[in-house]
Amino acid sequence: MAKSLRLGIAGLGTVGVGLIKIIQDNADMLTMRTGTSISISAVSARSAGKDRGVDIAAYAWEDDPVALATRDDVDVFVELIGGDAGPALAATEAAIAAGKHVVTANKAMLALHGQALALAAEDAGVNLRFEAAVAGGIPIIKSLTEGLAGNNITRIMGVMNGTCNYILTRMETAGLSYDEVFEEANQLGYLEADPNLDVGGIDAAHKLVLLSAIAFGTQVDFDGAVLEGIGRITIEDIRAAGEMGYRIKLLGVTQMTDTGLSQTMRPCLVPQSSPLAQLDGGTNMIVVEGDSVGQVVLRGAGAGEGPTASAVIGDVMDIARGINIPVFGQPANTLKSAPAVQTAVESPFYIRLNLRDEAGAMAQVSTALADAGVSIDRMRQDGQQDATAPVLIETHPTSRQTLNAAIKAIEVTGVAIHSPVVLRIENL
Amino acid sequence: MAKSLRLGIAGLGTVGVGLIKIIQDNADMLTMRTGTSISISAVSARSAGKDRGVDIAAYAWEDDPVALATRDDVDVFVELIGGDAGPALAATEAAIAAGKHVVTANKAMLALHGQALALAAEDAGVNLRFEAAVAGGIPIIKSLTEGLAGNNITRIMGVMNGTCNYILTRMETAGLSYDEVFEEANQLGYLEADPNLDVGGIDAAHKLVLLSAIAFGTQVDFDGAVLEGIGRITIEDIRAAGEMGYRIKLLGVTQMTDTGLSQTMRPCLVPQSSPLAQLDGGTNMIVVEGDSVGQVVLRGAGAGEGPTASAVIGDVMDIARGINIPVFGQPANTLKSAPAVQTAVESPFYIRLNLRDEAGAMAQVSTALADAGVSIDRMRQDGQQDATAPVLIETHPTSRQTLNAAIKAIEVTGVAIHSPVVLRIENL
Ligand SMILES: NC(=O)c1ccc[n+]([C@@H]2O[C@H](COP(=O)([O-])OP(=O)(O)OC[C@H]3O[C@@H](n4cnc5c(N)ncnc54)[C@H](OP(=O)(O)O)[C@@H]3O)[C@@H](O)[C@H]2O)c1
Ligand SMILES: NC(=O)c1ccc[n+]([C@@H]2O[C@H](COP(=O)([O-])OP(=O)(O)OC[C@H]3O[C@@H](n4cnc5c(N)ncnc54)[C@H](OP(=O)(O)O)[C@@H]3O)[C@@H](O)[C@H]2O)c1
Numbered sequence: 001m002a003k004s005l006r007l008g009i010a011g012l013g014t015v016g017v018g019l020i021k022i023i024q025d026n027a028d029m030l031t032m033r034t035g036t037s038i039s040i041s042a043v044s045a046r047s048a049g050k051d052r053g054v055d056i057a058a059y060a061w062e063d064d065p066v067a068l069a070t071r072d073d074v075d076v077f078v079e080l081i082g083g084d085a086g087p088a089l090a091a092t093e094a095a096i097a098a099g100k101h102v103v104t105a106n107k108a109m110l111a112l113h114g115q116a117l118a119l120a121a122e123d124a125g126v127n128l129r130f131e132a133a134v135a136g137g138i139p140i141i142k143s144l145t146e147g148l149a150g151n152n153i154t155r156i157m158g159v160m161n162g163t164c165n166y167i168l169t170r171m172e173t174a175g176l177s178y179d180e181v182f183e184e185a186n187q188l189g190y191l192e193a194d195p196n197l198d199v200g201g202i203d204a205a206h207k208l209v210l211l212s213a214i215a216f217g218t219q220v221d222f223d224g225a226v227l228e229g230i231g232r233i234t235i236e237d238i239r240a241a242g243e244m245g246y247r248i249k250l251l252g253v254t255q256m257t258d259t260g261l262s263q264t265m266r267p268c269l270v271p272q273s274s275p276l277a278q279l280d281g282g283t284n285m286i287v288v289e290g291d292s293v294g295q296v297v298l299r300g301a302g303a304g305e306g307p308t309a310s311a312v313i314g315d316v317m318d319i320a321r322g323i324n325i326p327v328f329g330q331p332a333n334t335l336k337s338a339p340a341v342q343t344a345v346e347s348p349f350y351i352r353l354n355l356r357d358e359a360g361a362m363a364q365v366s367t368a369l370a371d372a373g374v375s376i377d378r379m380r381q382d383g384q385q386d387a388t389a390p391v392l393i394e395t396h397p398t399s400r401q402t403l404n405a406a407i408k409a410i411e412v413t414g415v416a417i418h419s420p421v422v423l424r425i426e427n428l
Numbered sequence: 429m430a431k432s433l434r435l436g437i438a439g440l441g442t443v444g445v446g447l448i449k450i451i452q453d454n455a456d457m458l459t460m461r462t463g464t465s466i467s468i469s470a471v472s473a474r475s476a477g478k479d480r481g482v483d484i485a486a487y488a489w490e491d492d493p494v495a496l497a498t499r500d501d502v503d504v505f506v507e508l509i510g511g512d513a514g515p516a517l518a519a520t521e522a523a524i525a526a527g528k529h530v531v532t533a534n535k536a537m538l539a540l541h542g543q544a545l546a547l548a549a550e551d552a553g554v555n556l557r558f559e560a561a562v563a564g565g566i567p568i569i570k571s572l573t574e575g576l577a578g579n580n581i582t583r584i585m586g587v588m589n590g591t592c593n594y595i596l597t598r599m600e601t602a603g604l605s606y607d608e609v610f611e612e613a614n615q616l617g618y619l620e621a622d623p624n625l626d627v628g629g630i631d632a633a634h635k636l637v638l639l640s641a642i643a644f645g646t647q648v649d650f651d652g653a654v655l656e657g658i659g660r661i662t663i664e665d666i667r668a669a670g671e672m673g674y675r676i677k678l679l680g681v682t683q684m685t686d687t688g689l690s691q692t693m694r695p696c697l698v699p700q701s702s703p704l705a706q707l708d709g710g711t712n713m714i715v716v717e718g719d720s721v722g723q724v725v726l727r728g729a730g731a732g733e734g735p736t737a738s739a740v741i742g743d744v745m746d747i748a749r750g751i752n753i754p755v756f757g758q759p760a761n762t763l764k765s766a767p768a769v770q771t772a773v774e775s776p777f778y779i780r781l782n783l784r785d786e787a788g789a790m791a792q793v794s795t796a797l798a799d800a801g802v803s804i805d806r807m808r809q810d811g812q813q814d815a816t817a818p819v820l821i822e823t824h825p826t827s828r829q830t831l832n833a834a835i836k837a838i839e840v841t842g843v844a845i846h847s848p849v850v851l852r853i854e855n856l
Contacts, residue, residue, distance in 0.1 A: 022578055022720055032645070032758045033577050131575065137721035139567075139575025146574075147559065147567025149461050150450055150741030217460070275703060275727075292450055293565035293728065293738035299703075300724035310721035313578030323574075323751050330460045 004037045005320045006073055008100075010065035010091055011080030012045040012052050015105050015132065018309030019078065020054045030313070036320035041073040069095035076101040076127075076319055078312065084108035096120045096128070103315040105132035105308055108197075111206035114213065114220040118332035128327045129315035134207040135160050135284040137307030138300040139314065144214045144288065145329035151290030153215035155255040157428065161204035162282035162302050163190050164230050164250040168267075169280055172238045172247075178231065200229035201250055205265040208252040211286075212263055213328045216256045217335055220328075221263070224340025228266035232421055237352055240392045241269050241423075244350075244378070247277040251426060253343075260339035269350050269425040275299070276428065287428070346397040347427070348377060353410070353420035354390050361415040362391065368413060372406035374398050388417075394425070432465045433748045434501055436528075438493035438519055439508030440473040440480050443533050443560065446737030447506065448482045458741070464748035469501040497523035504529040504555075504747055506740065512536035524548045524556070531743040533560035533736055536625075539634035542641065542648040546760035556755045557743035562635040563588050563712040565735030566728040567742065572642045572716065573757035579718030581643035583683040585856065589632035590710035590730050591618050592658050592678040596695075597708055600666045600675075606659065628657035629678055633693040636680035639714075640691055641756045644684045645763055648756075649691070652768025656694035660849055665780055668820045669697050669851075672778075672806070675705040679854060681771075688767035697778050697853040703727070704856065715856070774825040775855070776805060781838065781848035782818050789843040790819065796841060800834035802826050816845075822853070 007023075009016055023030070023040060030038045042060035044067075045052075062068035069077040069091040077095035079102060081088040088109050095102050102121065104110070110117065110130055121128035131141045135158070144153070159165060163185065170181045182199070185191055197203045205225045213220045230250055241248050246269035254263045270276045275297060279285055284302030289295050301307035328335060355361040362381075369376060375396045382389045395403070407420055435451075437444055451458070451468060458466045470488035472495075473480075490496035497505040497519040505523035507530060509516040516537050523530050530549065532538070538545065538558055549556035559569045563586065572581070587593060591613060598609045610627070613619055625631045633653045641648045658678055669676050674697035682691045698704045703725060707713055712730030717723050729735035756763060783789040790809075797804060803824045810817045823831070835848055 018720070026578070026580070029580065030578065032762060033754075035759070137576075138724060139571045142570060142575045143567045146746060147570045147742045148565075148738065149745050150454070150458065150738055152454070152457065275706075278703075290738065292446070292734040292741075294732075294735055296566060296726070296728035298724070298726055301722045304722075306720040307722055310576065310578055310718065313720075314575045317577050318574060321751075321753050323749075323753075325749050325751075326461075331463070334460060 003035065004039060005316070006039050006041045006075045007078055007316065008042045008068045008071055008074035009040060009078045009080065010044040010068050011082065012043060012056070013080065014305050015308045015312065016045070016080040017052050017054055018305035019080070019312050020056065022309050022313050024054065030317065034317050034320035038316060038320055042068050042071055044068040065091035066094045069100060070098040074100060076103060076316060078316070079104040079106055082106055082108070084112045089113060092117060093120070096124050096126055099124055099126060101127040101319050103129045103312055103319070105130070105312060107133040107203065107206035107210060111209050111220060111222040114210065115332060115335065118327035121327055122332050127319050127324050129318065130210070131315050132308045132311035134210055135286055136300065136302040136304065137310045138284060138286060138298045138302070139311070140211070140286050140298055141214070143296070143298065144211065145325060148288060148290055148293055148296065149329060151292050153288065153290050155253065155289045156211050156215055156286065157251060157253045158208070158284065158286035159249050159276055159279050160207045160252060160284050160286070160302060161198055161250055162284070163198040164204070165279055166190060166281050167199065168230060168233065168238065168248055171235055172242070175235060177235055178233060196229070199231055201227045201265040204250060204252055208254055208263055208265055212254040212261060213335060215254065216261060216338065217330055218261055218338045219335045221261065221340060224261060225263040225265060226342060230267050233267055236390055237421060240352065241350065244394060245272055246270060246425065247272055248423065249276055249279070251276065253426070255343060256338070257341055257343055260341035262341050262343035264342070267423055269423055271427060274428055342400055344399055346399050348397050348425040349395045349403050350423040350425055351393040351395065351420050352390050354388060354417040355415050356417060357388055358415065364413045364415050365391065365410055368409035369406050372409055373402055374406045431463065432467060433744070434467050434469040434503045435506055435744065436470045436496045436499055436502035437468060437506045437508065438472040438496050439510065440471060440484070441508065442733050443736045443740065444473070444508040445480050445482055446733035447508070447740050448484065450737050450741050452482065458745065462745050462748035466744060466748055470496050470499055472496040493519035494522045497528060498526040502528060504531060504744060506744070507532040507534055510534055510536070512540045517541060520545060521548065524552050524554055527552055527554060529555040529747050531557045531740055531747070533558070533740060535561040535631065535634035535638060539637050539648060539650040542638065543760060543763065546755035549755055550760050555747050555752050557746065558638070559743050560736045560739035562638055563714055564728065564730040564732065565738045566712060566714060566726045566730070567739070568639070568714050568726055569642070571726065572639065573753060576716060576718055576721055576724065577757060579720050581716065581718050583681065583717045584639050584643055584714065585679060585681045586636065586712065586714035587677050587704055587707050588635045588680060588712050588714070588730060589626055589629070589678055590712070591626040592632070593707055594618060594709045595627065596658060596661065596666065596676055599663055600670070603663060605663055606661060624657070627659055629655045629693040632678060632680055636682055636691055636693055640682040640689060641763060643682065644689060644766065645758055646689055646766045647763045649689065649768060652689060653691040653693060654770060658695050661695055664818055665849060668780065669778065672822060673700055674698060674853065675700055676851065677704055677707070679704065683771060684766070685769055685771055688769035690769050690771035692770070695851055697851055699855060702856055770828055772827055774827050776825050776853040777823045777831050778851045778853055779821040779823065779848050780818050782816060782845040783843050784845060785816055786843065792841045792843050793819065793838055796837035797834045800837055801830055802834045
């Protein structure tokens, strides 16, 4: 006779409903594959009466997710509420304290409280799993913690925010300004209640720092990540990048350097021929580099009901199969705290600046760059007649530090109308 | 104190040496991540004296892999000899009978004996794992059996043979004939002792049928796979495909249809813009389609010392962590035997044929196609003066059955100098 595993699901939104559908529609398959009958004991959400398009009459209802998490008939607490604290965190903590396994899709909570929660879960001997929190349906957490676990990971890069991807692509194809597309995305309901989570790169950085912890055996360090949103990208930037052979993507890069951990999430130029450049809308891509395996690339839907629920049920099935590995791939009490640094790896940079209409302005910029040791690969200003047209510069490879010094020197001259837009060019 | 897991490694070639290097160089990391000290007790290969570039003095030597597999100080037998039967199979069977876990990279053995071995392993309660057997370093077996286990898989496609990929790419870039590149690959040592394993599509089909078993819960059925090698592809085919916007790849496709399991491994035309078309040399790519997750794509090195050993050590680490799931993702005694069919899914086809220099030859071809119900999308013959130049046809979507009837009708007319080359066009 099959064993049984009983779930308590808190949060019946996009992901929660997706999970319920998978469980209702595939009971036999899940039992066949896990040797365990997976059932739902109870659910929780804000409004009990709401029609959610799935039949939840057979499940007990709890108004309070903490009460749900600690029920006797719940073996696994599935947290699909969201938010970095509040009821999601309270219920997760309560579940662990009550000896329940936890599966969550909540990157915000883990990016801020992952270390404490992992310690608690491992102390209690329960699973805390979060495949759905990073890149939706792509099995990246499993690949890193298990499949590629024999590698020293050297670098991970990824495009992991569908909304930013949508905005940048739409600006390019429709020739619209950032503000126009932002408004459009808002109307379409693509934006979070706090849109800065998406366009500020915060949501994507939440995901990146979870990958860092696994890859490098370090404590989750969201504060150490360097963030830059897409809000300053203009249609000129996108066009200029295109003419230079690049596309602009919100790209995350994490790597361990000699001096510490470098985690960056910011818009970058990537070659049009790169697989990263060819991502549309909600498709995510993650590139993992390991010392034995070389480069492995995973691509798939980064969000949405089905893909995200696919990741959640995968975690549930692992628990049903009795798999219990450390939350971040090695015991949480062995994760090291690494100093946050910016990588010293040199790369070319893209610079856009608008100059005051005064004689010698361009010469002052050139001099400032040269004095700081930044050499120019190509430079152009459209409409030679119009001295206020933006100046676009691609540098030869240099370090971010050197470039920052050059930018400061340009600002000191006073010839730039606004602080220059600087984007790294990642040739991958 | 850490538990311990002791390996016996049979086969010290490319993969075996790669595995030893990982274990020797990363002992602490492996222990940290698995809570288990992973060590090597004994090794076996043909010649004991050979310098293999790694120090194996500390390990016991066995001439006979069967003796190695059954040693008391071996917990996991790692089979890296190769070959679908012979010592690899004998030692694997002996290991299972002796209650040892087995990790293997041997797709040939599993494609032919996978069902029997899985039954034996599950009866004995031991693991039989084979991540390295399919697409080298790409964690595709783990993704299918675990990460995406909550999905009903609808289709899997993949480019999984580096040698074929190399030959086709090299023909294109260097403008060389198949025979010339084949000879070149032979000189470079890229070919197996029996080259037909590679260029006949057999090796790639061995991998595909293992994926089918997991995806569809069916018994491994190599005999049911439809194979076609790349030996008939000419430089004209490659050029014509290029001009039509396609590239030729040895593509595997497996899907469950209403009437049975369709497994095909044959050269196909894929759009130049498809990620599959952009693969070079030894890079493999697998596209998985699931009902919840949608499309997930994995790319990485399909062979080589590091990537393949990365997959082997991943399996070993899973065993060290106490993970034990069914060999093909559900108990082997529940795997169904499905009739082998060819998919009825329609697609466009590419046809190349050379006509006899006689009046009305082209008209007879057109008539034969039309009578069979195959409609022509585009057709060309280079050098209108030269009636012996090949005729290249792209059809509108049709079924393979309909197309085969049309080809037979063309052959009956006697106007074709050779049996036409027919390649499916997969628009993905
Ligand atoms: N959507 C995606 O594609 C996706 C992808 C990856 C990860 N995630 C993560 O998955 C989680 C859930 O996302 P979602 O898109 O499903 O969110 P959602 O559609 O907004 O649903 C949130 C659910 O939580 C419930 N809820 C809110 N406050 C609650 C409380 N105090 N007690 C009990 N229930 C409460 C809501 O109840 P009512 O329905 O009654 O209002 C709603 O059912 C988030 O952490 C998100 O970051 C989502
Ligand atoms: N190479 C790859 O990139 C790759 C990728 C994926 C999967 N695989 C699979 O991995 C397996 C090993 O491949 P490989 O490339 O490492 O092969 P390999 O380099 O040819 O090595 C084979 C090894 O097996 C040993 N051997 C042969 N017969 C033996 C016997 N009767 N008893 C004991 N040892 C014997 C050989 O001994 P000697 O050295 O003394 O001759 C040699 O060390 C194969 O199943 C292959 O399909 C390989």
